[in-house]
Amino acid sequence: MTQKCEFNFPADLLICPICATELTHTHCDGCQNEYFILADIPCVFPSGLQQKVLWEHQMAMMAAQGGEALASLDNMLQGYDVSALTRDRLEIAYAAMAQSLKSIMTLLEEGGLRAKRDARFDQAEIDNPTEYYHHILRDWAWDNEKSQYFETHANDANLQRVLAVWQNPKPGKMLVLGAGAGRLSWDLHTHLDAPLTLASDINPFLLASAQRLIQERRAISLPELYTYPQIGYSFAKSWNMVPPTDEHTARKRWFALGSDVWNMPLKEASMDTIVTSWLLDVTGGDVKDLISVIAYLLKPGGRWINTGPLLYSRNLSFDKKYSAEEIIDFACMAGFDVQMQSVDEIAHMVSPLNARFHHEQIFSFNAYKQPEPQALPKPSNTPQWLTPGWLVMHHLPIPQITFECERGHEFITRVLELVDGQRSLYLISQLVQSSLPEGVDAKEAVVAVFGQILEGMARSAP
Ligand SMILES: C[S@@+](CC[C@H](N)C(=O)[O-])C[C@H]1O[C@@H](n2cnc3c(N)ncnc32)[C@H](O)[C@@H]1O
Structure with a gap:
């Protein structure tokens, strides 16, 4: 089992990004996910230790590419027809590239990483x-x-x-x-x-x-x-x-x-x-x-x-x-x-x-x-009603108003039942996704449901 290490970080701020349990060290007591430390910096990614494996893979890729570039320069320097000035330029470039690679690797190694290729990332498009x-x-x-x-x-x-x-x-x-x-x-x-x-x-x-x-x-x-x-x-x-x-x-x-x-x-x-x-x-x-x-x-x-x-x-x-x-x-x-x-x-x-x-x-x-939520508009043909913040910004809570519409379709009924004044469009979409046929995007479907309801209510407004 990986050893738990205390984070050097202010108290009462860090939480596990998976289960939201408070974190004080590299092990989450809630979901058992493992995190890690780089140069005394808490590294808290949902993928846990996989992020470290990815960074170490990135280091291995950098070392390999840097080594190839240096070998290529070295090869150029072996040429018999390289003038003195060109040789000077190539040598300066060689020294700069070698120093750069060494500085990056040393910094990351001293932070606790080791260059290590991982075949799982070989096909992935990874950042440098x-x-x-x-x-x-x-x-x-x-x-x-x-x-x-x-x-x-x-x-x-x-x-x-x-x-x-x-x-x-x-x-x-x-x-x-x-x-x-x-x-x-x-x-x-x-x-x-x-x-x-x-x-x-x-x-x-x-x-x-x-x-x-x-x-x-x-x-x-x-x-x-x-x-x-x-x-x-x-x-x-x-x-x-x-x-x-x-x-x-x-x-x-x-x-x-x-x-x-x-x-x-x-x-x-x-x-x-x-x-x-x-x-x-x-x-x-x-x-x-x-x-x-x-x-x-x-x-x-x-x-x-x-x-x-x-x-x-x-x-x-x-x-x-x-x-x-x-x-x-x-x-x-x-x-x-x-x-x-x-x-x-x-x-x-x-x-x-x-x-x-x-x-x-x-x-x-x-x-x-603003400390207070904004007041809700009345049904009308205005953008404030037809495209309210919670419909555009998918993480805002959907207000608990009476959504007037025909509830004949099971999907509409299910969506409206989930409105509690707290849940957002994003969350409701996640909750109904499994009930939809494969390939149908729940967020698009939920946006369409509310968009049509708001349009209908605007039409029948006095
Ligand atoms: C253009 S740089 C700007 C850096 C710095 N804020 C500045 O003003 O010079 C963008 C920064 O965002 C970071 N970044 C990009 N995507 C990120 C993400 N998903 N999470 C955390 N940082 C991210 C990059 O690593 C990089 O350091």
Whole structure:
């Protein structure tokens, strides 16, 4: 049996994402699921130890691909017709790639992972933990050099952009979802003197880097390498990233958490502030569902602070590539009052080693979670009645009103019987799914039932 290990995490917040039992250590006493620790960070995913197996598989893949790339460079260096200048370039690239691979592997190994292939993941499409490699450099390295694009530096500009929409900030218990390498979470935490900040992410490399710099207060050396030449720029550099200053031991109130935004292991209504920075458009999921997650975790009267672009991934279907107006509308339906908004155009990911960078439009806002639910409208031909929040936002409770309709069909009767003022459309769909023929999507069917009932009631309204 796996040994139980205590989590180094604030009390009364963590729960098992499967059975919601309170968690203080790596074993869930409710459903017996096992969780694990990476570099002293609790890693609490519904798949339990399988997540560790996946990360170790990802490490093995990285080691294999890195080894192949190094062997290929070595092969090039063996050529008799390689000029001295070309040789210099290849040798610099070899050294940078070798250092990068070693730094990543050492960081993860010291965190408790071992590169290990697992045949179960061989056919699966898996992420590469180095996808956000340059975010670590942006967070902790590039500010060491003056940039012509920022008055102070990129991270300060990100912090100021958030503060501009969040006046008189009182962060309380603050959760940063998809916190990446942790810089914004740390800057907000120290700038606002937050009593508690949780920086959660799904990527082991980013989590371990943030933890190493912030909690362990140990430096990280990571090289940056460009394979295309740029005139007047060196194409490789090794950055030494040092821990941020921590005059008031603020790190004792800052914690990293390995978790998936879609299955957060935190208690309902446990957070005063939730920050999403460059997250809405990259999760691959539906922003409406992410708003429901945020609303669920926030206390009544809590705040959701968002900043980032709306550059959804190519694979997301068009109907889910919501505009800024749609997102604000969803937030209002979910009980938020959006109090301040801003749109900025900024230089993004500007490396001192790169002539190229992104120009991005950033949408920031501050939304207040209203303590009281909104009043219900009367039947009418208005959007408030025909597409109410609970029909659009599938996690909101369906109100216990009298739904007037013919109940001839067994499915309609069953759906309406399940309305208790608490259950959401999402939950009811899950409860009726097994009664439907294979291939029929319960959520679509339940949405259609309520949509038609509301239309019918609007038609017969006085
Ligand atoms: C574009 S980066 C932004 C990082 C950081 N918030 C920032 O502003 O630089 C997106 C982050 O979201 C994380 N992420 C994506 N999907 C996630 C999920 N399902 N659960 C938790 N984190 C996720 C990624 O690992 C990555 O760190």
